[in-house]
Amino acid sequence: MMARDRSLIVAGAIFALLLVAPYGLGLIGQGYLTGLLMRAMLLAIAALSLDLLVGQGGMVSFGHSAFVGLGAYALAIGLQAGIDSLLLLTLIALAVSGLFALVTGALALRTSGVYFLMITLAFGQMTYFTLTSLAAYGGDDGLTLWSLATLFGSDVAQNAGQIYFVILAVMVATWWLVHRIGQSRFGRVLRGARDNPERAEVMGFSVFRYRLTAYVIAGMIASLSGVLTAQQNEFVSPALATWQHSGDLLVILVIGGLGSRNGAILGAFFVVIVQDLLGAVTPDWRLIYGPLLVLVVLFAKGGLNRLFAPARQGPAA
């Protein structure tokens, strides 16, 4: 159980650092970096939810950003309709994305492996093109949010307030939720079905039902990332739902280490910070970024998470 303790310590350290970061960065005059941290945390929320599918469930979805897009547009459209309670808008986003996950998941989960990947990609693209066709909400160009949602009537969840800490809190809660699900009865069935679906069926579990439930949970969590992304950017656009964004989330998981909560967070920070640093050096940053990813995948087996929590014996959680 040593390694599990260590992963809790690593997570605690990351959360503590993030908690004090805005003050520290403010002191050294680098306040703009909090924007970068927020972007990484928002990606981490979506990546954590995707890890439930990919890491624990063995379902490689290439359409996960559709849920981020749905969350963002739920907020934007709700605001336009005059709803400004963040809680209510979040509930709407959860309902919409949960329903979408239920319907698309029920179809996609009739397949597995590369076929599942292709079907989720197709649903992701359908979502993207649907969003671009919403002329009333900016179409291709997206939509600037002139008013933002309020949390209990306050501006805490706005840039003028303390949205950084709202995002941090949601990320920590997501980490905790995914952690608990991984160790629960449900998570055990999910991992069992990843290891050997035929065996799980013969044990008496309907693999389809468990996978579909995981798909719905993951989609709903990803929509939270979308809600907060829209609120923080004060802008939504269909770009949130592109397949490149889905690919980024998969890259984050691989870089961070599949099946580890801390890995999803570390991977998100790695991707955001490296992209930003390289972008500052050269406009052709992708020429460096690509090979760098290859090197990390080749040489950091098990991802960044392994640097902090070496491979352990015992049940993978």
Added chain:
Amino acid sequence: MSVLEIRNLSKSFGAVQVSRDISLSVAARQCHALIGPNGAGKTTLIHQVSGVLRPDAGRVLLDGRDITADPIWRRARAGLGRTFQITSVLPSFSVRENVALAAQAKAGSSMRFFAPAAAEAGLNRCADSVLERIRMADRAGVLAADLSHGERRLLELGIALAGAPKFLLLDEPMAGLGRAESLRLGDILEELRREIPMLLVEHDMDAIFRLADTVSVLVEGRVVARGTPDQVRADPAARAAYLGDGGSGGAAGGAA
């Protein structure tokens, strides 16, 4: 009353008829062995009983209830446990967790998302008593991927037992085992056979003579002989088809 009943089961793959009007029933406390040359359709029959394949015609009843149309997992819930010809365990799970997950299927809902499953005393107790039974208590913490082939076969039986089955389908449980391991598994099955009725596919004739109450000989998808092990050994049709005519019974089956 029979616990498992197979009625007039038929199945074809294209022009090849793999099950021809097979009927078979196993009563409580009975071990029914199924023997036959490779390609006779033994595993295909097991697959139809466990739900991997659907028969073209015929019915399968467990405890008098028709399960022919049920999916695999529902048959398992109804009390059908099975092992596979090719060992099938959860490699990234520990031995105890493999068995505990199987126990979980029988112990209330698994749509529980928060409480840590590894801390559930009831599941762990059930797992440990099964491990005791298959004599693997000392291996509880080992990853299934790190087990020997023989241990994995035992674990598979443990997984089946943890589901508290009413009936066991065992597809060549002795396959690939060394002499000592076969005897160990034979001991365990002998303990079990008076508790849980079973359908046993096996090539190891020693095991069949030790365990089986009834033997059915399957050739080209058809039952050609049936009786006690001694009757089947003496049956000309069975000898011609399978045991090797003129052979002394016993070891000849191992070559098939």
